[in-house]
Amino acid sequence: MNEKNSTLLIYTLLYFGFLYVPVLFLPIFSFNDANYMSFPLAGFTTEHYEEMWSKRNLHKALWASIKVGVVASVVSTTIALFAAKAFARYKFRGEKISYGGIMMPFLIPEIILAVAILVIWVNLGFKLGLVPVTIGHTLFCTPFAMLILIARIEGFDFSLEEASRDLGENAWGTFFRVSFPLYLPGIVAALLLSFIISFDEFILAFFLTGSDATLPMYMWGQMRFVQKLPHVLALGAVIIVFTTFIVLLAFWLRNVGQGKAKKDIAIKL
Amino acid sequence: MIVFWRKIYAKHDNVKAYTLLSPALILVILAMAVPMALMLSFSMFTQVSMMEIDYTFTFQRYIDFFQKNLLVTLLIKSIKISFLVTLITLITAYPVCYYIAFYVKKNKMLWLVLLTLPFWTSYLLRVFSWKIILGTKGVINSSLINAGILSEPLTFLMYSQTAVVITLTHAWAAFALLPLYVSLEKIDFSFIEAGRDLGLSRFEVFWKITFPLSLPGVIGAILIIFIPTVGDYVTPALLGGTDGRMLSNMIQAYFGKINNMPLGAASATIMLTTVVLITIIVSNVTKRLTQRLT
Amino acid sequence: MNNSFIQINNISKHFADVKAVDDVSVEIKEGEFFSLLGPSGCGKTTLLRLLAGFEYPTSGNLLIDGTDITALPPDKRPTNMVFQNYAIFPHLNVEKNIQFGLRKLGLSNDEIDKRVKDVLSSVKLEGYEERFSNQLSGGQRQRVALARALVRQPKVLLLDEPLGALDKKLRDEMQLELRTLQKNIGITFVFVTHDQQEAISMSDRVAVMNDGKIQQLSVPNELYKNPENIFVSDFIGETNFLKAETKSSDGEFINVSIEGLGEFKIKNNLNIAANSSDVVCSVRPESMMISKVKSDWDICLDAKICQTSYLGEMTRFYVEAKGIDKIITVSSQHFDNQSFENNECFISMSLEDISLLNKK
Numbered sequence: 001m002n003e004k005n006s007t008l009l010i011y012t013l014l015y016f017g018f019l020y021v022p023v024l025f026l027p028i029f030s031f032n033d034a035n036y037m038s039f040p041l042a043g044f045t046t047e048h049y050e051e052m053w054s055k056r057n058l059h060k061a062l063w064a065s066i067k068v069g070v071v072a073s074v075v076s077t078t079i080a081l082f083a084a085k086a087f088a089r090y091k092f093r094g095e096k097i098s099y100g101g102i103m104m105p106f107l108i109p110e111i112i113l114a115v116a117i118l119v120i121w122v123n124l125g126f127k128l129g130l131v132p133v134t135i136g137h138t139l140f141c142t143p144f145a146m147l148i149l150i151a152r153i154e155g156f157d158f159s160l161e162e163a164s165r166d167l168g169e170n171a172w173g174t175f176f177r178v179s180f181p182l183y184l185p186g187i188v189a190a191l192l193l194s195f196i197i198s199f200d201e202f203i204l205a206f207f208l209t210g211s212d213a214t215l216p217m218y219m220w221g222q223m224r225f226v227q228k229l230p231h232v233l234a235l236g237a238v239i240i241v242f243t244t245f246i247v248l249l250a251f252w253l254r255n256v257g258q259g260k261a262k263k264d265i266a267i268k269l
Numbered sequence: 270m271i272v273f274w275r276k277i278y279a280k281h282d283n284v285k286a287y288t289l290l291s292p293a294l295i296l297v298i299l300a301m302a303v304p305m306a307l308m309l310s311f312s313m314f315t316q317v318s319m320m321e322i323d324y325t326f327t328f329q330r331y332i333d334f335f336q337k338n339l340l341v342t343l344l345i346k347s348i349k350i351s352f353l354v355t356l357i358t359l360i361t362a363y364p365v366c367y368y369i370a371f372y373v374k375k376n377k378m379l380w381l382v383l384l385t386l387p388f389w390t391s392y393l394l395r396v397f398s399w400k401i402i403l404g405t406k407g408v409i410n411s412s413l414i415n416a417g418i419l420s421e422p423l424t425f426l427m428y429s430q431t432a433v434v435i436t437l438t439h440a441w442a443a444f445a446l447l448p449l450y451v452s453l454e455k456i457d458f459s460f461i462e463a464g465r466d467l468g469l470s471r472f473e474v475f476w477k478i479t480f481p482l483s484l485p486g487v488i489g490a491i492l493i494i495f496i497p498t499v500g501d502y503v504t505p506a507l508l509g510g511t512d513g514r515m516l517s518n519m520i521q522a523y524f525g526k527i528n529n530m531p532l533g534a535a536s537a538t539i540m541l542t543t544v545v546l547i548t549i550i551v552s553n554v555t556k557r558l559t560q561r562l563t
Numbered sequence: 564m565n566n567s568f569i570q571i572n573n574i575s576k577h578f579a580d581v582k583a584v585d586d587v588s589v590e591i592k593e594g595e596f597f598s599l600l601g602p603s604g605c606g607k608t609t610l611l612r613l614l615a616g617f618e619y620p621t622s623g624n625l626l627i628d629g630t631d632i633t634a635l636p637p638d639k640r641p642t643n644m645v646f647q648n649y650a651i652f653p654h655l656n657v658e659k660n661i662q663f664g665l666r667k668l669g670l671s672n673d674e675i676d677k678r679v680k681d682v683l684s685s686v687k688l689e690g691y692e693e694r695f696s697n698q699l700s701g702g703q704r705q706r707v708a709l710a711r712a713l714v715r716q717p718k719v720l721l722l723d724e725p726l727g728a729l730d731k732k733l734r735d736e737m738q739l740e741l742r743t744l745q746k747n748i749g750i751t752f753v754f755v756t757h758d759q760q761e762a763i764s765m766s767d768r769v770a771v772m773n774d775g776k777i778q779q780l781s782v783p784n785e786l787y788k789n790p791e792n793i794f795v796s797d798f799i800g801e802t803n804f805l806k807a808e809t810k811s812s813d814g815e816f817i818n819v820s821i822e823g824l825g826e827f828k829i830k831n832n833l834n835i836a837a838n839s840s841d842v843v844c845s846v847r848p849e850s851m852m853i854s855k856v857k858s859d860w861d862i863c864l865d866a867k868i869c870q871t872s873y874l875g876e877m878t879r880f881y882v883e884a885k886g887i888d889k890i891i892t893v894s895s896q897h898f899d900n901q902s903f904e905n906n907e908c909f910i911s912m913s914l915e916d917i918s919l920l921n922k923k
Binding site: 005008009011012015016018019020021022023025026029078079080082083085086087089090091092093095098101102104105107108109110111112113115116117118119120121123135136138139142146193196199200202203206207216219220223232236239240243244247248251255 | 282283285286287289290292293294296297300301302303304305307308311361362364365367368369372378382383384386387389390391392393394395397398399400401402408439442443492496497499500501502503507517520521524530533534537540541544
């Protein structure tokens, strides 16, 4: 395996370029002093950012997204934590079906999920709004959080829990004193990633919110108008930076503590 | 009494597991299974007027669907576009996975994280970005015109099926990369070396050894790309125009402006059924392929 | 002293269709160092975990000091366990690890401090309070695990192959330390191991297990000298098996025809039936003698050395003896691999060193 394959390397780098270009363009153009986004760039300006920040609707939408995101991520991570423990720790009948069932929201086109929830919500007589959106997001984030947590729990040494029980702690005590502290990095990672997923999610919000817009819906509204283009770019750039930062943090956390548990520093006696 | 319950609880791993699992199962049942069942039954109703719905069960909606030329065309178009996107994404992503799996020695994780990072940003924003890039006054056209290569902008890049395919190929790339990478990573390089040692050409080694062994990942990637793409709404809505419209846009209309919930529900059900059928077919075909090749 | 301090009554544990523990009954004495010995998969660890409460028996019950603990969860049992991989909590330092189980006992802070100090000195880890698991060697971690279990002063201490991960020298040292510790504290130890030397050197009694059943339960000397079946005979120490047939019985003795060597009177400890060909004779290498000249022992045979294994403190000789069709192992502390020039020798055995066993 000592060959270096430069063709493949170049191709890979080009592919990277393909992947990153759309993401990088937004921040670049957000500083462009023009209404149309074309090369060559016109002047440099930060006025789009100032403009963006002044819009009240934006603030409302941002706040709505944060509310939904926090609730959805906390609930889905909690549910996923218990479910992950069940899958990672026990062998039981119906395991595969349950697993498939919980993963389902992930595996079908989102629009179908949105439509289904819309139908039942409206027919139960409830109003559309942030509540069904939160429910939909919780449903959607749970499989995600579960995947992260299952990986985390599988790397967990179960004899630690047994030791805790052996030393007199009941199941709850064991959870709080042993499992939870050791799961914590994974839990935080799941929380952050779930939040991001909810924060960026569009389709469920589109179908299920009434007049309360989430941030993606606000952007959707703005995208249709050419003159609003620049400040959407500014908003987009901010969101990209923000989400990238959170995602990197989550990835780092995911691996924290896993390596430690497996490393064995044997100092000679 | 407590002793009795203690015995039952201790004896059965099943009980312990399902206690933990119950919130998740309840969530899925209440928020997904029940709504979908309701949606299915809704597809059997009739929208009589703006507010009225006739609740008698009928399959008429499904007949309506297949009688409407537009709907059937959209269904076929959605499948066709998804198929194209899946193929292109697979072919373009495969070499990258291959490279990282076999030629990168240090920091493989870093490469993967960097590769998937763009996909954590908002999907909406990425589609919007493509709109800027592909538009008539967008990046590609303005650069090419300014450089003197083109005199007129390329119009097929926007508001067309091409635009949709390009954008979607980008959208799902990361999710294709992961399962592909995982199954390539598992392949013991000594198999490949053995193949070369036995006189097979580079291409033969790939086609007869590497590719079959990577099939599980390929299938995973296929399903991950295909399923969400069929039901995609945002991309066709933002840059599909009329040519690039897909079934989900129509479904949204039925639940919105056109206000024919039953027909919308029927369309959604048909879409779901198509997806499930194709998934089953793909899994079975590839299962048989793998069996034949091993 | 309570002779049935721990009562294991007809305990079975089935996993799907595997009988990990098959109708086992044992009584363990108070203050005893009791070992469960056997190869991987014999059920010894499962039995230990049943005692600890991590597995629930398919049938049967368990009593400790008269109380039925069968349905009690691990935290309510008067047992504590030292785990095979030590299970030291990585997010707590040594002191907090040891204190962990004391919280639920309702002791005063002073009492807790005192106990922790005492137990740390008894495992010779004073000064290590602030360290974390990844700053300790294997041997140190093992002691922390021990201390953590002992500090709760349980009625029974369960040890799951605690010395398995240590290197040989350390293991020998720890064996001695554990034995001394147990005698000083007086707690009943139930010790699981696959290492027969370990079990024999440390225990008051040993239960040899295989296939989920107890094959023999005796004091170490008896296990070694008078194995009751082929498995025990083969598992404990080394032995040579010779083909045999019983003839007529003669009170305590029985006439046995051994391979091509003739008929001899062997002590019939296990009441083996007369006129049976379902038997085998077992004789240990160290009870046989290898020599350059003929001896006056009960049986003396011409032999040729095929291979030797020099082990420093003794040498093993693999010989072909006249009348026996398989290779016999004889060990000697007197001769070594250089002693026999043309590989010709004599091997001798005494009738009282030959055990008669059923072929099971």
